Amino acid sequence: MGAEAIEVFAERKGQILVAGADEMATIACDKQSLSGAVSQRACVFCGARVVLYPITDALHLVHGPIGCAAYTWDIRGSLSSGPELHRLSFSTDLREKDVIFGGEPKLELSLRELIKKYQPRGAFVYSTCVVGVIGDDLEAVCKRVAKDAGIPVIPVMSEGFKGTKRAGYSAACTALSRLVGTAETTGISPLSINLLGDFNLAGEIWIIRKYYEAMGLQVVANITGDGRIDDIRKAHGAALNIVQCSGATMEIAKHMKETYGTPFLRASYFGIEDMAESLYAVARHFQDIDWQVMERARKLVAEELVGLVPELREIRKKLTGKTVAIYVGGAFKAFSLIKAFRHIGMKVVLVGSQTGTEEDYREIQQVCDPGTVIVDDTNPLELGGFLRENDVDILVGGVKERPLAHKLGIGFVDHNHERKLALEGFVGMRNFALEVLSTVDTPIWRFVPRRAGKTKSAEALPAPAAQEVLP
């Protein structure tokens, strides 16, 4: 096992290492994707779009040719408890004429007609590649329209080619920082929080919000899952920011700390330990104001675990010894996944991320078993090779990795933005274990070509040969 056996683009060698073998090596990451490689990454626009998309009462207008809006129309299952304006796809659908003479007039007309029709609480205007080249002044258009419409209209500087997806997260945070601090904060409890970096896939933020509310905390703003413009505007009134997704929203947390003095904690809602520890960390933060917060947190965790632990024990029996490869967008998610797989008895043989930082990869090396392959920004060719070499039982990844796994007859668990099953919280750990089980525990793997002839005798008994039926 190891990177040597796989055909690797020469230029990418620094982006792959083996835990244990390369003693605390430094991985090369946060690089532009290699030309000609089929990167699993997207672009700046994608990064910005996924962070802001779950704000449900905002108008999201993509300024560019139709593709960028078409491919991002309702792709995430970011659920809303109210308005669903975010699920529509709006584009200025630029034509040749606009590219030659400038897209500003079309943008302004589009913004005005859409705001008039849909009455959003705010609007985001996403810049795309072409707009970055023709140099439309989004700032000026947004300012004019905002003044007339009386709502915040915010340009998102997300020209696709100006960096990686991470730069898009940054563009989104810049846009959010222009919203925060623009509304009154009276009446907000000293025991209050904002939830950052949860996008309410499959209703996950509702699970987490319920936990915090049971601890006696007031949630001021969801940033951004099931988010509302007006909540985000007063988010600076909260006493604490809790940041889940490491890459996407850390910048806005840092901005709020510098500007408003709001402290932040990092959290992960995935897996038992990380979920519980996240609640305890928040409780510790508030213990000087209200010691009961911790008591409520302990009670909540205990109640949640009563049924879960024995159930996981049963599932573990069936999964022990199975192997898994993890390839996800953000590295922070990978940490939690490694721990969660230990819980259900599975061995992680590969960990990769699209957007991890040097620090992230150092941490991954620490939590991994020796021999685990660690990769940054891989591609299907490379990933296919690793999967084959390691004979993994399942791959955890996003929608683009699914067909690769399935084509090779490997189980797949969606841990990306298209998932329809809540994986956060204690209930999420149960869902996760059951999903893994449903994938591992099916007879279909006996028939896939890579296992043909290799399956243990009892499993693969062929049907008896047809015999001549004698009278």
Next chain:
Amino acid sequence: MTATTEKSSRTRARDAEPWVSTANPCHQCRPLGAMVAFQGVEGCIPFLHGSQGCATYMRRYLISHFREPVDIASSSVSEKEAVWGGGPALRQGLRNVAEKYRASVVGLATTCLTETTGEDLGMHLGDWRKEILEKPLSVPDPEVVKVPCPSYDGTHMEGFHGAVRSLVDHFAEPTSAHGRVAVFPGMVSPADLRATRSLLKEFGLEADLVPDYSERLDGPALAESKPLPDGGTPASVMRELPGSRLALEFGRCAPESLSGANLLQERFKVVRRRLGLPIGIRETDALYAVLEEFSGRETPREHSLDRGRLIDGMVDAHKILSGRKAVVFGDEDMVVGLVSFLTEIGIKTTLVVSGARNGNLRSEIDRVTRTFLETPPRILDDADLRDLEESPEGLDADLFIGHSKGYALSRKRNIPLVRVGFPVHDRFGAQRLLHLGWGGALALLDTIVNTLLERRQSDSPVGYGYL
């Protein structure tokens, strides 16, 4: 400039001011179609000269439809290349796909970004050829087929046809007659491609499909990952296209300037027949007439039986279908074929919505409905699904027929949606949806009838067991 910049349909979609913006698009951008077409070439890696996001978004979009791995390489243009030119990035990318993917063909499309920055592909490829002379590849040099895809001009259909035409333009060379038939099937499903090839075979004709992604985008489970999947039309076959006895083209909506069959006809004097997509009775009959003419054979009995089964099925189902109202939306050639068939089975199409901008949709719909319908359907081209939502015809339809982007409105209105064409992101088997020929018509008929029956059952307080 060929694209109309006026939103011609918007004024017709509602009485108020026409929309300037587009909402809930009915089409995709131009490079996507080119990426599909290039999947149908053996040993070809589709390659986008543009920002990394385009390739990833299109892969995701296509994967969700075909449920197959879809590799698209990208030159990953960054700010540096946007300013100083993408030549070096493109050359590095070409070297990488040649050496790592062992690609024998690179299907190279531009994007809105590289069209706007004015990248000169001809010059870049000249530099590339010089570079591989000086620093040879470790593998045979790939053929690089280029197609311009300015996303702000045309839709994915222009991208598809443009790529097909580029393939013919690149490979075709004078060759002696070989008697095979060059088939330009249009952007149809892998099942449609397979059905077309076997249909010609039954007439003793060998079909060279351009493109043929019937295996690459609908392949078997594999033991090992391969750099590029098997299947696709080989370059050697495309070189010989000028020797074809017939250039057979499905779909009449694309402009002549984007037709591969047109190129074979004009440049190499190949006999050409242009038909609508063979969907339903008349359009399929037209195909059989051509096949009889060029094969000199009668239609095989099994096929005549299928035609008879279709008409028998239509008789059985006519009371369920008669007078029902349908809204049809999607790619131009697909909606023409569907409207033609719906018209034949007694369903009235009241509204046609397409993102198509090339202007041929109107006359084509007229051609297939003229002698059948008292009131022709309203046609919205260069339109989006908000136009559909705002059209009165969409309110009382019995049926929506189109791609799965119509699901949101179908759900909102509680009007059943029959999923056809591209994209189908919320059902299995999109790659095996059969639209063409008698098999396609029979499958469509059954699906439409059963959709209406299912609705009748679920709406009924009785719950009839015989229908």
